[in-house]
């Protein structure tokens with residue numbers, strides 16, 4: 001009982017609505033890089049994203065180096081992008097808006 005991978009058209013529409021995010025991994029994921037003032041700010045952001053991930057039951061693939069956080073979103077159950085990734089990206093964007 002998987003969730004559907006977005007079609008090419010759906011993917012393009014989702015991306016158009018997420019100007020800060022770029023397609024990565026051959027279109028199987030979207031990614032965004034965040035830069036903060038320092039590690040404390042970056043980790044505070046990651047804490048908030050972690051709580052979001054739990055409420056969405058949708059978890060990022062990410063890395064952090066000092067003040068930088070790189071996030072990639074993909075849906076393992078779909079083998080690529082799904083509407084859950086778009087929803088999660090919107091929710092993450094709202095944290096830093």
Ligand SMILES: C[C@H](O)[C@H](O)[C@H]1CNC2=NC(N)=NC(=O)C2=N1
Pocket residue numbers: 057058059060073074075076077078
């Ligand atoms: C059992 C649990 O609901 C699933 O494993 C969820 C958890 N978080 C997830 N996160 C992501 N990115 N993709 C998934 O398919 C996924 N599935």
